[in-house]
Amino acid sequence: MTLAEENYLKAIFHIEQETGKGASTSSISKSLNTRAASVSDMLRKLAEKKLISYEKYYGANLTNKGRHIAIMTIRRHRLWETFLVEKLNFGWDEVHEVAEDLEHIKSDQLINALDTFLGYPELDPHGDPIPDANGNWQKIDKKTLSECQENDQGTIVGVKDSSAASLKLLDKRDISIGSTFKIDSIESFDHSIHLNIGDQFLLLTKKLADNIFVSIVQQP
Amino acid sequence: MTLAEENYLKAIFHIEQETGKGASTSSISKSLNTRAASVSDMLRKLAEKKLISYEKYYGANLTNKGRHIAIMTIRRHRLWETFLVEKLNFGWDEVHEVAEDLEHIKSDQLINALDTFLGYPELDPHGDPIPDANGNWQKIDKKTLSECQENDQGTIVGVKDSSAASLKLLDKRDISIGSTFKIDSIESFDHSIHLNIGDQFLLLTKKLADNIFVSIVQQP
DNA sequence: ACTATTTTTTAGGCAAATCTAATTATTATT
DNA sequence: AATAATAATTAGATTTGCCTAAAAAATAGT
Numbered sequence: 001m002t003l004a005e006e007n008y009l010k011a012i013f014h015i016e017q018e019t020g021k022g023a024s025t026s027s028i029s030k031s032l033n034t035r036a037a038s039v040s041d042m043l044r045k046l047a048e049k050k051l052i053s054y055e056k057y058y059g060a061n062l063t064n065k066g067r068h069i070a071i072m073t074i075r076r077h078r079l080w081e082t083f084l085v086e087k088l089n090f091g092w093d094e095v096h097e098v099a100e101d102l103e104h105i106k107s108d109q110l111i112n113a114l115d116t117f118l119g120y121p122e123l124d125p126h127g128d129p130i131p132d133a134n135g136n137w138q139k140i141d142k143k144t145l146s147e148c149q150e151n152d153q154g155t156i157v158g159v160k161d162s163s164a165a166s167l168k169l170l171d172k173r174d175i176s177i178g179s180t181f182k183i184d185s186i187e188s189f190d191h192s193i194h195l196n197i198g199d200q201f202l203l204l205t206k207k208l209a210d211n212i213f214v215s216i217v218q219q220p
Numbered sequence: 221m222t223l224a225e226e227n228y229l230k231a232i233f234h235i236e237q238e239t240g241k242g243a244s245t246s247s248i249s250k251s252l253n254t255r256a257a258s259v260s261d262m263l264r265k266l267a268e269k270k271l272i273s274y275e276k277y278y279g280a281n282l283t284n285k286g287r288h289i290a291i292m293t294i295r296r297h298r299l300w301e302t303f304l305v306e307k308l309n310f311g312w313d314e315v316h317e318v319a320e321d322l323e324h325i326k327s328d329q330l331i332n333a334l335d336t337f338l339g340y341p342e343l344d345p346h347g348d349p350i351p352d353a354n355g356n357w358q359k360i361d362k363k364t365l366s367e368c369q370e371n372d373q374g375t376i377v378g379v380k381d382s383s384a385a386s387l388k389l390l391d392k393r394d395i396s397i398g399s400t401f402k403i404d405s406i407e408s409f410d411h412s413i414h415l416n417i418g419d420q421f422l423l424l425t426k427k428l429a430d431n432i433f434v435s436i437v438q439q440p
Numbered sequence: 441a442c443t444a445t446t447t448t449t450t451a452g453g454c455a456a457a458t459c460t461a462a463t464t465a466t467t468a469t470t
Numbered sequence: 471a472a473t474a475a476t477a478a479t480t481a482g483a484t485t486t487g488c489c490t491a492a493a494a495a496a497t498a499g500t
Contacts, residue, residue, distance in 0.1 A: 004487060025448055038488050040449050045486090057448060057495060088333035098327050105321045113308035224457060245478055258458055260479050265456090277465060277478060 003104045006073045007032060008042050009051060012060055013070035022059040068135060075131040077103035078124035079114050085125040086118065092125040092158070092177055125177065127157025127215035139218040145193065146209035153182040154216040156197075161211055173202060175212070223324045226293045227252060228262050229271060232280055233290035242279040288355060295351040297323035298344035299334050305345040306338065312345040312378070312397055345397065347377025347435035359438040365413065366429035373402040374436035376417075381431055390432075393422060401434070 011031045015023035025043065029036045047054035051066035062070060080102040084090040090098075112133060115121075122138050124130055129137035142157065156179045159166055170176065174197075181197040191206040204212075231251040235243035245263065249256045267274035271286035282290060300322040304310040310318075332353060335341075342358050344350055349357035362377065376399045379386055390396065394417075401417040411426040424432075 002486075026446090034487090035489065036448060037450080037490080042487075044449095084330075084333075088330070088337055090329070090333065094329070098325065098330050101325045101327075102322075105318065107318045107321075109310070109314070110304070110308070110318050113304075113310065117308055222456075246476095254457090255459065256478060257460080257480080262457080264479095 001069060001106070004042070005046065005051070006069065006104060008039075008046060009062065009066050009070040010073050010077075012052065012062055013067065013074070016062065022061040024059040028060070071131045071135045072106075073103055075133075075135075076105070076111055078128060078130040079111060079118065079121070081124045081126070082118050082121050082130070083114060086121075095125065123155055123157070123215060125157075127155055127213065140215040141218055142213060142215045144210055145204070145212040145214050146191065146206050148183050148193075148214065148216060150183055150185055152216050153180070154214045155180050156212060157215045158213040159211055160213065166211060169208070170212075173204075174198065174200065175202075181214075221289060221326070224262070225266065225271070226289065226324060228259075228266060229282065229286050229290040230293050230297075232272060232282055233287065233294070236282065242281040244279040248280070291351045291355045293323055295353075295355075296325070296331055298348060298350040299331060299338065299341075301344045301346070302338055302341050302350070303334060306341075315345060343375055343377070343435060345377075347375055347433070360435045361438055362433060362435045364430055365424070365432040365434050366411065366426050368403050368406075368413075368434065368436060370403055370405055372436050373400070374434045375400050376432060377435050378433040379431055380433065386431060389428070393424075394418060394420065395422075395432070 008028065011028050012023040015027050015031065019027075025036050025039045028043075029039045032039070043052065043054050043060050046052045046060070046066065050063055051069065052060040052062055054060045077099050080099040081095045084095040084098060085092055115133070120132070121130055123140070127140070127142060129140050131137040140154070144160070145156075148154075156175060156177055158177065159170065179197050181195050184194040184196060184201070186193050191209075193204045193206070193209050195202055195204065228248065231248050232243040235247050235251065239247075245256050245259045248263075249259045252259070263272065263274050263280050266272045266280070266286065270283055271289065272280040272282055274280045297319050300319040301315040304315040304318060305312055335353070340352070341350055343360070347360070347362060349360050351357040360374070364380070365376075368374075376395060376397055378397065379390065399417050401415045404414040404416060404421070406413050411429075413424045413426075413429050415422055415424065
């Protein structure tokens with residue numbers, strides 16, 4: 001597995017997830033910032049290696065083998081992002097590029113020890129799920145807090161408006177990235193939200209809730 | 221800076237340190253496990269970029285620019301080795317290859333945060349000095365404990381015979397990799413050594429001292 | 441249904457880093 | 471000092487991953 005191959009598989013994985021279909025040449029080209037001609041070339045090679053199934057002019061689909069590699073790459077990426085934020089005090093918006101490099105270091109001993117060191121986290125700093133060593137992960141749903149329903153529970157993963165004022169207000173209410181919550185009730189009149197967050201009980205206006213991204217654990 | 225270029229500069233640095241002279245094509249070829257022809261090629265390129273001075277048939281010497289890159293690569297390598305041993309519980313003999321990959325990730329934010337996280341260590345798990353952010357490091361001298369003199373102080377960095385029996389004996393005496401010591405006196409009759417190690421006072425036979433590698437801080 | 445537009449692929453090149461084989465320079469030996 | 475042995479370099483190929491330009495296929499618009 002070369003670095004470039006891993007990046008292609010990861011891109012195809014994300015496109016498959018988002019669209020529910022195969023990945024077209026142009027979608028991959030856009031996602032990786034390479035020319036369509038280069039993508040065609042690489043798709044041919046990946047198909048030869050049985051990492052994707054590929055019909056000329058009709059895009060690519062991961063095989064089980066290819067999907068497994070993509071998932072393990074995503075696992076490494078998200079574990080490193082978690083490390084950078086939790087241990088090295090990076091901001092959650094500063095981690096992506098460095099993790100993009102770290103993810104390509106393929107040592108099971110390294111990545112499993114890192115997982116243990118971090119306490120087997122299930123979500124990364126952006127609220128995306130971290131696949132475990134077997135490639136399984138928690139299914140989650142990302143949306144704004146105002147789109148949630150009563151009894152939903154999840155984690156705060158970001159804010160729409162990351163201006164100082166907005167962050168200050170959240171800070172004042174003791175809400176931070178990573179806080180977990182459960183929605184108690186929603187007022188139908190003004191859509192204000194009552195919720196338990198950390199160990200406190202809070203009331204949030206719709207306007208504030210609109211500004212908060214959360215990831216909701218999918219109830220089985 | 222590509223990965224290959226960094227590896228060449230690092231190899232030349234180590235050869236310069238060991239021999240006190242420039243690095244010949246064959247010495248680099250041996251150290252990197254590449255053919256001499258490939259080395260000639262790369263030396264030409266590194267010289268064009270002013271990272272080494274190079275006279276055909278007479279080997280290579282680092283320029284200040286090239287040396288700085290080599291030292292920063294070594295800094296990254298040794299910080300990662302320290303991280304692997306201290307935080308991820310790798311054995312000191314299991315870290316090299318993984319660190320060989322990690323060292324090529326060039327983010328000052330990453331490496332300086334890692335340095336802080338580790339508490340600005342001065343020696344790596346093998347007792348080799350870690351250059352600081354300015355490229356300076358503690359001068360040390362690696363030898364066996366039996367070669368030391370009275371008043372020498374340093375750190376235990378390894379054992380010659382790493383069999384279970386040998387490690388068991390050291391364990392029994394509470395001597396481990398990373399322990400710091402100061403030599404109190406040496407018996408001229410049987411060369412046995414009295415030393416302070418950790419917070420205890422110990423007597424070691426010459427035979428045991430022969431088996432222990434230490435790194436001695438060079439007194440200014 | 442036919443043409444225009446968009447997407448994808450092929451063809452041909454380039455740079456990095458390696459290799460083998462052949463050549464040239466340096467060093468050692470008699 | 472001439473030659474043998476060793477070391478280093480050049481020449482020519484290969485692989486990976488990208489590019490541009492041109493051709494071919496699929497899709498969209500009337």
